[in-house]
Amino acid sequence: MDGHFVPNLTIGAPVIKSLRPHTKGFLDCHLMVSNPEQWMQDFAKAGADGFTFHVEAAKDSVALIHDIIKAKMSPGIAVKPGTPVELLFPIIDAVGVEKMGLALVMTVEPGFGGQSFMVDQMSKVKALRSRYPTLNIQVDGGLSLSTISAAAEAGANVIVAGSSVFGAADPKSVISGLREHVDRCN
Numbered sequence: 001m002d003g004h005f006v007p008n009l010t011i012g013a014p015v016i017k018s019l020r021p022h023t024k025g026f027l028d029c030h031l032m033v034s035n036p037e038q039w040m041q042d043f044a045k046a047g048a049d050g051f052t053f054h055v056e057a058a059k060d061s062v063a064l065i066h067d068i069i070k071a072k073m074s075p076g077i078a079v080k081p082g083t084p085v086e087l088l089f090p091i092i093d094a095v096g097v098e099k100m101g102l103a104l105v106m107t108v109e110p111g112f113g114g115q116s117f118m119v120d121q122m123s124k125v126k127a128l129r130s131r132y133p134t135l136n137i138q139v140d141g142g143l144s145l146s147t148i149s150a151a152a153e154a155g156a157n158v159i160v161a162g163s164s165v166f167g168a169a170d171p172k173s174v175i176s177g178l179r180e181h182v183d184r185c186n
Protein backbone atom coordinates (compact mmCIF):
# COMPACT_ATOMS: atom_id res chain seq x y z
CA MET A 1 0.00 0.00 0.00
CA ASP A 2 1.43 3.33 -1.05
CA GLY A 3 -0.96 5.91 0.38
CA HIS A 4 -1.91 6.79 -3.20
CA PHE A 5 -3.66 3.85 -4.89
CA VAL A 6 -5.16 3.12 -1.45
CA PRO A 7 -5.42 5.40 1.59
CA ASN A 8 -2.92 3.48 3.71
CA LEU A 9 0.81 2.82 3.82
CA THR A 10 2.45 -0.54 4.54
CA ILE A 11 5.50 -2.64 3.88
CA GLY A 12 7.76 -2.63 0.85
CA ALA A 13 10.60 -4.68 -0.64
CA PRO A 14 13.06 -4.19 2.30
CA VAL A 15 10.68 -6.12 4.56
CA ILE A 16 10.54 -8.98 2.03
CA LYS A 17 14.34 -8.97 1.93
CA SER A 18 14.47 -9.25 5.71
CA LEU A 19 11.94 -12.09 5.80
CA ARG A 20 13.46 -14.11 2.96
CA PRO A 21 16.31 -15.78 4.92
CA HIS A 22 13.87 -16.94 7.58
CA THR A 23 11.35 -18.85 5.49
CA LYS A 24 11.04 -21.14 2.51
CA GLY A 25 7.33 -20.24 2.46
CA PHE A 26 5.77 -18.62 -0.60
CA LEU A 27 6.03 -14.85 -0.17
CA ASP A 28 2.88 -13.72 -1.95
CA CYS A 29 3.17 -9.96 -2.47
CA HIS A 30 0.03 -8.02 -3.35
CA LEU A 31 0.99 -4.52 -4.44
CA MET A 32 -1.87 -2.14 -3.72
CA VAL A 33 0.04 0.66 -5.39
CA SER A 34 -0.04 3.03 -8.32
CA ASN A 35 2.63 2.34 -10.90
CA PRO A 36 3.40 -1.28 -9.90
CA GLU A 37 5.99 -1.41 -12.70
CA GLN A 38 8.23 0.84 -10.59
CA TRP A 39 8.51 -1.76 -7.78
CA MET A 40 8.60 -5.07 -9.63
CA GLN A 41 12.38 -5.51 -9.86
CA ASP A 42 12.87 -4.47 -6.22
CA PHE A 43 10.48 -7.21 -5.11
CA ALA A 44 12.16 -9.77 -7.36
CA LYS A 45 15.59 -8.89 -5.95
CA ALA A 46 14.22 -9.01 -2.41
CA GLY A 47 13.12 -12.62 -2.95
CA ALA A 48 9.36 -12.32 -3.48
CA ASP A 49 7.75 -15.46 -4.93
CA GLY A 50 4.55 -13.91 -6.20
CA PHE A 51 3.89 -10.40 -7.48
CA THR A 52 0.24 -9.39 -7.78
CA PHE A 53 -0.66 -5.97 -9.15
CA HIS A 54 -3.93 -4.17 -9.81
CA VAL A 55 -5.28 -3.98 -13.34
CA GLU A 56 -6.52 -0.48 -12.47
CA ALA A 57 -2.94 0.64 -11.76
CA ALA A 58 -0.84 -0.96 -14.50
CA LYS A 59 0.07 0.83 -17.71
CA ASP A 60 0.28 -2.39 -19.74
CA SER A 61 -0.83 -5.47 -17.80
CA VAL A 62 0.29 -8.01 -20.39
CA ALA A 63 3.79 -6.50 -20.61
CA LEU A 64 4.05 -6.38 -16.82
CA ILE A 65 3.03 -10.03 -16.49
CA HIS A 66 5.72 -11.01 -19.00
CA ASP A 67 8.27 -8.98 -17.01
CA ILE A 68 7.20 -10.60 -13.72
CA ILE A 69 7.68 -14.06 -15.26
CA LYS A 70 11.09 -13.00 -16.65
CA ALA A 71 12.01 -11.87 -13.13
CA LYS A 72 11.18 -15.42 -11.93
CA MET A 73 8.11 -14.51 -9.92
CA SER A 74 4.60 -15.85 -10.24
CA PRO A 75 2.26 -13.21 -11.69
CA GLY A 76 -1.07 -12.25 -10.18
CA ILE A 77 -3.60 -9.71 -11.35
CA ALA A 78 -6.19 -8.11 -9.06
CA VAL A 79 -9.49 -6.25 -9.40
CA LYS A 80 -11.02 -3.81 -6.92
CA PRO A 81 -14.73 -4.22 -6.09
CA GLY A 82 -15.82 -1.58 -8.59
CA THR A 83 -13.87 -3.03 -11.51
CA PRO A 84 -15.57 -5.44 -13.95
CA VAL A 85 -13.85 -8.83 -13.95
CA GLU A 86 -14.24 -9.00 -17.74
CA LEU A 87 -11.31 -6.57 -17.93
CA LEU A 88 -9.08 -9.48 -16.94
CA PHE A 89 -10.18 -11.88 -19.68
CA PRO A 90 -8.24 -10.45 -22.65
CA ILE A 91 -5.16 -10.07 -20.43
CA ILE A 92 -5.22 -13.65 -19.14
CA ASP A 93 -5.97 -14.92 -22.65
CA ALA A 94 -3.08 -12.94 -24.14
CA VAL A 95 -0.60 -14.28 -21.59
CA GLY A 96 -2.05 -17.81 -21.47
CA VAL A 97 -3.92 -18.96 -18.39
CA GLU A 98 -1.28 -21.61 -17.64
CA LYS A 99 1.31 -18.86 -17.13
CA MET A 100 -0.80 -16.98 -14.58
CA GLY A 101 -0.10 -17.53 -10.89
CA LEU A 102 -3.50 -16.22 -9.83
CA ALA A 103 -6.30 -13.76 -10.34
CA LEU A 104 -7.39 -11.87 -7.23
CA VAL A 105 -10.92 -10.66 -6.61
CA MET A 106 -10.90 -8.11 -3.79
CA THR A 107 -13.81 -8.69 -1.43
CA VAL A 108 -13.36 -5.36 0.37
CA GLU A 109 -12.19 -1.96 -0.83
CA PRO A 110 -8.42 -2.36 -0.56
CA GLY A 111 -6.70 -0.37 2.15
CA PHE A 112 -7.66 -1.76 5.55
CA GLY A 113 -8.14 -5.05 7.34
CA GLY A 114 -11.22 -5.79 9.41
CA GLN A 115 -13.85 -4.81 6.83
CA SER A 116 -16.97 -6.80 5.91
CA PHE A 117 -16.87 -9.41 3.15
CA MET A 118 -18.65 -8.23 -0.03
CA VAL A 119 -20.68 -11.24 -1.09
CA ASP A 120 -21.71 -9.50 -4.34
CA GLN A 121 -18.15 -9.99 -5.58
CA MET A 122 -18.81 -13.74 -5.83
CA SER A 123 -20.33 -13.30 -9.29
CA LYS A 124 -16.82 -12.30 -10.43
CA VAL A 125 -15.29 -15.39 -8.87
CA LYS A 126 -17.94 -17.56 -10.57
CA ALA A 127 -17.28 -15.91 -13.95
CA LEU A 128 -13.54 -16.51 -13.61
CA ARG A 129 -14.00 -20.11 -12.46
CA SER A 130 -16.36 -20.90 -15.29
CA ARG A 131 -13.99 -19.46 -17.92
CA TYR A 132 -10.76 -20.76 -16.35
CA PRO A 133 -11.29 -24.10 -14.54
CA THR A 134 -7.59 -24.43 -13.61
CA LEU A 135 -6.78 -20.83 -12.59
CA ASN A 136 -5.91 -20.04 -8.98
CA ILE A 137 -8.56 -17.58 -7.83
CA GLN A 138 -7.66 -15.61 -4.73
CA VAL A 139 -10.09 -13.66 -2.55
CA ASP A 140 -9.00 -11.05 -0.02
CA GLY A 141 -11.03 -9.16 2.54
CA GLY A 142 -13.43 -10.25 5.26
CA LEU A 143 -12.72 -13.97 4.86
CA SER A 144 -13.58 -15.99 7.97
CA LEU A 145 -15.30 -19.22 8.93
CA SER A 146 -18.62 -17.38 8.38
CA THR A 147 -17.86 -16.20 4.85
CA ILE A 148 -15.64 -18.94 3.46
CA SER A 149 -18.53 -21.10 2.14
CA ALA A 150 -19.71 -18.39 -0.24
CA ALA A 151 -16.16 -17.87 -1.54
CA ALA A 152 -15.24 -21.54 -1.85
CA GLU A 153 -18.56 -22.48 -3.46
CA ALA A 154 -18.10 -19.69 -6.02
CA GLY A 155 -14.74 -21.21 -6.95
CA ALA A 156 -12.11 -19.35 -4.90
CA ASN A 157 -9.22 -21.60 -3.89
CA VAL A 158 -6.62 -19.16 -2.49
CA ILE A 159 -7.79 -17.41 0.66
CA VAL A 160 -6.28 -14.30 2.25
CA ALA A 161 -7.46 -13.95 5.84
CA GLY A 162 -6.26 -11.29 8.28
CA SER A 163 -8.46 -10.54 11.28
CA SER A 164 -10.17 -13.93 11.40
CA VAL A 165 -6.81 -15.69 11.80
CA PHE A 166 -4.69 -13.16 13.68
CA GLY A 167 -7.55 -12.25 16.02
CA ALA A 168 -8.43 -15.87 16.82
CA ALA A 169 -7.72 -17.61 20.09
CA ASP A 170 -6.77 -20.67 18.01
CA PRO A 171 -5.46 -19.46 14.63
CA LYS A 172 -4.51 -23.00 13.58
CA SER A 173 -8.10 -24.23 13.80
CA VAL A 174 -9.35 -21.25 11.78
CA ILE A 175 -6.78 -21.96 9.05
CA SER A 176 -7.78 -25.64 9.04
CA GLY A 177 -11.46 -24.69 8.81
CA LEU A 178 -10.84 -22.35 5.88
CA ARG A 179 -8.77 -25.01 4.15
CA GLU A 180 -11.45 -27.69 4.66
CA HIS A 181 -14.07 -25.55 2.90
CA VAL A 182 -11.77 -24.93 -0.05
CA ASP A 183 -10.79 -28.59 -0.30
CA ARG A 184 -14.44 -29.65 -0.20
CA CYS A 185 -15.34 -27.38 -3.13
CA ASN A 186 -12.31 -27.98 -5.35
Ligand SMILES: O=C(CO)[C@@H](O)[C@H](O)COP(=O)(O)O
Nearest residue numbers: 110111112113114142162163
Ligand atom coordinates in the same frame (compact mmCIF):
# COMPACT_ATOMS: atom_id res chain seq x y z
O1 LIG B 1 -5.09 -5.48 2.91
C1 LIG B 1 -6.21 -5.87 2.79
C2 LIG B 1 -7.31 -5.02 2.39
O2 LIG B 1 -6.78 -3.85 1.97
C3 LIG B 1 -6.50 -7.25 3.11
O3 LIG B 1 -5.39 -8.08 2.88
C4 LIG B 1 -6.93 -7.31 4.50
O4 LIG B 1 -5.89 -6.92 5.34
C5 LIG B 1 -7.40 -8.66 4.88
O5 LIG B 1 -7.74 -8.53 6.20
P1 LIG B 1 -9.14 -9.01 6.74
O6 LIG B 1 -10.20 -8.38 5.87
O7 LIG B 1 -9.10 -10.50 6.60
O8 LIG B 1 -9.17 -8.53 8.14
